[in-house]
Amino acid sequence: QKEVEQDPGPLSVPEGAIVSLNCTYSNSAFQYFMWYRQYSRKGPELLMYTYSSGNKEDGRFTAQVDKSSKYISLFIRDSQPSDSATYLCAMRRSTGFQKLVFGTGTRLLVSP
């Protein structure tokens, strides 16, 4: 079993929809949680960064972390065709090491 599970999709939604992306994990030592967006043939771009449990909002994006359930989510409001990309969840421990463990990524398609 992988440490981080993520539905690969694809997830197809119409423009303007609210998108919900999720990851589950098994390692309770993870303390830092991130969401990256990756366009085709590009490197991952950091979207959201959260420490421990709670919510964080940035524009149309909201990240939620529920450590008791080992479950993290990313919500995208008013989705746009330009949001079409692969979304990767990533997490790491609280030590100084910078090793990230990634989910497989969810491919999102937003149609006009």
Place this chain on the structure above:
Amino acid sequence: KAGVTQTPRYLIKTRGQQVTLSCSPISGHRSVSWYQQTPGQGLQFLFEYFSETQRNKGNFPGRFSGRQFSNSRSEMNVSTLELGDSALYLCASSLARIDSGNTIYFGEGSWLTVV
């Protein structure tokens, strides 16, 4: 502020050859990590360097190696290339402060094709 810069962006190698990839981190960032991304395995951690020392290593064979220079720039090397080494190799950098409250930024990657 310049981002993480990786060179070359694309390269094709033959089985058995070796390859060296280069990464320049964001100015001021002292930690450089390398990841391999393939369709089947996703993003997998290769190793991390901090102040010219390897601090952490993923589960890859010894053919994969790296180093970091005093200016924080890093290189990774893959020797005796195999077809399965075809992948996007991503470099990431961070401040790596002791309190760990810092973010990790990725470069655009180096696309390696082994034929």
